[in-house]
Amino acid sequence: MGLASRKQEKLRIGILGTSRSTHVQLLAAALQSLKAEVVLISPTRLTVHIPGPLAVEAMPGSEPGLETLNALLVRSLPGGSLEQVIYRVDVLRRLENLGLTVINRPAVLEKTVDKFYTSALLADAGLPVPRTLVTEQFTRALETVKELGAVVVKPLFGSRGQGMVLxxxxxxxxxxxxxxxxxxxxxxxxxFLPHANEDFRLLVVGKEVVCAMRRRGNSWKTNIACGAVPEHVNPDPALSRLALKTAEVLGADYLGVDILICNNQPYILEANGIPGWSGLQSVAPVDIARVIAGYAVDKCLEKEKMGYSRSRRVSKWS
Structure with a gap:
């Protein structure tokens, strides 16, 4: 029996994202079913006071500050100017420094939002990734096409297969x-690695692969948003180990890991620190939002059990 099923003082858990998001709505409902109070927070309305007992607020005059939550689930970090993006991540760091449990941590989001950074960290840890070249030099990029024959050009920041070109x-x-x-x-x-127009998405929550799917596309793009069809699978243990190791290397609480098979060799394509799961949920035998919500509640209760209460956190920093 998980900690989330035990009786406890009502937890306050924030969700950073827009109320229009289906994922936010599902997470909110799942958290409420676990008797947690849900606080919806817009990522563009964060205000920081330095110094002051009200360290971070979600809107003018809001009380108490976000640092008094038990946890904050990050579901959206919208694009914007360089200053806006850096500021939003810095606010998450500020909250973490104030003692708030942030899921996923800002360090994880920084690692996974940038495909170059993700690939470099995984390769340095000895995990299999496709041969990759990252450069600002036009001539060097052309030489890479001559050398490799076929390449997939990807935006450093992006998802859902948008902007990728073969x-x-x-x-x-x-x-x-x-x-x-x-x-x-x-x-x-x-x-470019031939892959029979299919790959695998595995969802890691905590130290477990909770569900997985095979994505079959009509072209080399296997993203659901590009028309691929999901199929539930029980992943090969080797793929599960790769996904778990990926989450460990990146330090993630939960993670979507995309793995492609070429000539019987698995390659990690991407790791998503704010993974969507609409396509996966359509074939998964588990309630994904409930699993993530349960993980967040359990993590809060473990922290409270260790004596790190909200009152202690506020008194420490006020």
């Missing part, structure tokens, strides 16, 4: 890379 022709590469150069983009190029 380039296997030097003339096409020239036009694509010139366009990227005009926009001052980074060239993030991964060797």
């Amino acid at each position: 380039v296997d022709n030097l003339d096409v590469a020239y036009r694509v890379f010139r366009a990227l150069e005009l926009g001052r983009y980074i060239y993030y190029l991964q060797q």
Whole structure:
């Protein structure tokens, strides 16, 4: 029996995101079913006071401050200017420093929002990733197409397969890379790996792979948003170990891990620190929002059990 099923003082858990998001709504309902009080927080309305007993507020005059929550689930970090993006992550760091449990931690979000950073960390840990070249140099990018024959050009920041282009022709590469150069983009190029138009998404929560799916596409893109069809699978133990190791390396509480098989060799394509699960839920035998909510509640109760109460946290920092 998990801690979430025990009687406890009502927990206050925030969700950072928009109330219009289906994932936010599902998480809110799941948390409420576990008797937690849910606080919805817009990521664009955070205000920080330095110093002061009210350290971070979600809107003018809100009381108490967000640091008095038991936990904060991050479901959205919207794009914006460089200052806006850095500020929002810094606010999460501020909350973490004040003692708040943030899921996923800001360090994890920084690692997973940037495909280059993710791939480098996984490769450095000895995990299999596709051959990748990252550069700002137009000529070096062209040389990579000559060397590898076919590459997938990806935006450093992006999801759902949007903006990915398969380039296997030097003339096409020239036009694509010139366009990227005009926009001052980074060239993030991964060797194209034949994969029968399918790959796997595994969802890790805590130290467990809670569900997985095979995604079958009509083209080399296997994202559900690009028309791929999900199919529930019980993943091969080797794939589960890879997903769990990925989460361990990145320090994630929960993580979506995409793995492709080429010539019987698995490769980790991406790791998502704010994973969506609509496609996976359509075939999964578990209630994903309930699993994540239960994990968050259990983590809060473990922390309270260790004596780190909200009252102690506030008195320490006020």
